[in-house]
Amino acid sequence: MRIAVTGGGTGGHVFPALAVGEVLAARGHEVFFVGSDGLEARLVPGRLPFYRVPAGKLDRTALRPGELLRAARGFFSALALAGRLRPHAVLATGGYAAFPFALAARIRGAKLYLHEQNAAFGLANRLLLPLAREVFLALPVPGARGRVVGMPILEHRYDPREARARLGLDPDRTTLLVLGGSQGARVLNQRLPELLAPFLDRIQVIHAAGRGRLAEVDPPGPGYRVVEFVEGPLAWSAADLAVTRAGAMTLAEAAYHRVPPVLVPYPYAAGDHQKKNALRYAEAGAARVVEEAAIETLPEVLAELLRPEVREGMARALAAFDPAGSALRIARAIEEVA
Template identity: 45%
Template sequence: MTRTVVMATGGTGGHIYPAVAVARELELRGYRTAFIGQKMGLEARLVPAEGLPFFGVRAGKWHRGRPDPRQAAQAALGLRDAVTLLRRLRPALVLGFGGFASFPALAAARVLGVPYALHEQNVLPGMVTRWFARGARFVAAAAVEVNAQLPVTAEVVGLPVREQRIAKRDARRQLGLPEQGTVTFVMGGSQGSAVLNRAVPEAFAALSETAPDLYVLHSSGPAHLEGMRAHTAGRPRYRVDAFLESVLAWSAADLGITRGGNGTLAEAAFHGVPLLMVPLPSAAENHQLHNARAVEAAGAGTVVEQTEIGLLAGMWGELLDPDVRAAMRARARSRSPEGAAARLAGLVERTLRAAEPGERNTVQETL
C-alpha cells in the first residue's frame, strides 16, 4: 500500500520550495505526497503549478509584539480544517517546514496522534519549530547553529533546493544578455522588496559609468513592475521583470543582491554566487540577519543592514573585482545544499521503516 506524506508548509517561497523539492524526491521513492497550507496563500498558487496536490485551510499569523485575537481564532479554525483533512488523507507522516501556515496541520497531527517531523530552514528556529520540536519523530535543519536554540538535537541535512543548473552561456542567451560582462541578479523575495527596488537602481546609476560591463537582472515583484520599469527607463543594461525563473537567473549571475531569506541564500550557494545581503529588519526575531551573518562569516557574502543602505553602491563596487568574487564564489560553493532533498527524504524513509506496523496510516478518532 502506497503511504502518504503530508507537507505542512506555506507563507513564503522559502518555506514552500524546499517542501516541493522533498516531495519530488519522495515521489521518486514511491510515496504519495499532499500539501496542506493556507487558503489563498502563496502556496495555493505555487504548489498546484508544480502539479502537486494542495489542500487549503484557514491559518492565523502570530505577531509576538502585536497579538491579535482574530488571528488566534483563524488558527483554531485552521486546526479544525486540518483535522478533517488528515482523517481523509490518512498520512503516515506530516512533515512541517515552519512558518504560521504549517501550524494547523502540525497541530492536527499532534491532536490525532499522527507522527510528524520538522525541517527548520533558518539559523534561528521559528516559533512553530520550537513549539513542536519535542514531540517530533525527528527535527532536520539547514544549519548546525539551530541546535543551540532547540530542546532536541536536529540532524543537519541542508536546505532542499531545485538541483538544476544551466550553462552560463545558455542562460544568458535565453535572457538576452551578453556572454561577457558582470551580471548581478537582484531578488527581494517572492513579492519583491520596495527597499531594494528603490536602492539598487540608485546604486547602479552611481556605478554605471565606471562599470560599463555591469548588467542587472532585477526581479521586482508584480506589484512594483510598472514603477520599476519607469524608474529604470533608458538604462539598457538594467532589465526588470515581475518574476524571474530562479534556475535561469542564478545560472546567468555572477553576483546577487538579496534579502536574507534562507531559501534564497541556499539557491545562491548551490549556484556558487556571492551575495550582497540586505536582511529584512522586520523578519520574525530578525532571523534574516542571523541567516545573512552566517553566510558572511563563511566568506560567501557581505551584509549591508537596511539602516546603512546608502553604502550599497560602494560595497557593490568592491565585489565587481573578479579576484574578490572568485574567492567568495569558492566559499559559496562550499556551502552548497546539494543533496539536501535526498538526505531529508532519506530521513523520512528511515523513520517510516522503523515505525511499528500499527502506527502506519492510522488516525486516532479523538475529536
C-alpha cells in the first residue's frame, strides 16, 4: 500500500508522522513524507522519501495576504503531487505544513487519517476533521470523536552513562535537561542559567537552546552545557529530570523515558493547549507546573525534585502516560481500513 505521512513546522508535528511512517515502512508499505521548509526538511531526508510543497502559515489573528498567496500556491502544488504519487492513504499530524497535501490527497481519493497530539485540536486538524476517515488522539479531547492511541515517538533508549558521555557530560552526575521544544524558548534561554546556577554544585545541565539561538544563553559556569539541538532519545536517556515547555511531544518523551519534568507552558499557544497538557500531567502527579510569569519560583520546585524519592514517585506516575506502541497502533489501524 502507498501511504503518505504529512506534518511539519515543529517537532511536535514532525516526529509523530516520522515515527508512524517508519513503522509502516518496516511493515512493507511504500511510505513517503510530505512537508514544507520547517524542521521536517532537515530531519526526514535520509529516513523516508521526502517531498516539499509550499505552505502558508495562516494567522488566526490577522489577515496576511502573502501567506494566503503562499498557501494557495502550496495547495495547487500539493494537488499536482498527489495526482502524481496517488497515495491510498494519508496520515496528517497537524501544523500548517500538513494542510495542503492532506486536503489535496483527499480530493484525489486517498483515505485521510488525522493524529492530534494536544488536549485541544490545532487549526489544520480542525479544518480537516470533516474529511477524516478516522481520528487518532494522543490524549482525550473533550467532545471530540476519535480513538485515543497515545503519542507516536521514536522509541529508542540509550544507557544513561553512555548518553551522558556522548553529550560531553560527566557520566556519573545527576543531569538536568532544559528543552524549549524544537524551536527553543527565549524565556528559558535567558532566565534559566541564573536560576539554575546555585544548583551546579549538585547537578549538571544540558540545555538545548534551539536553532540559531545559542547567543540567548549565557552559561553560568562549568557543568552547564549549551547546544542548539540535541537528538531526543539521547537527551532524554541522559536526563534525571527536566525543565521544558509543555508540548505534546515533549510530554510523551518524558513519559517514555520516565524523566520527571518541571513544565513551563508557552502562554500564547493556540487554544492554550500547552497549559491544558501540563495540567493533565500535574494532576496525575507526573509533573510540576511553573507559569512563565512566575518563573522565579522554579528553584523552589527544582529543589523538591532533587530528592530521589520525589522523582521516583513522579516516574511511577509518568508510566500512565507511556506512549510506547502508539506508532504501531496507528499503523495497524490504517492497515485495517485503508
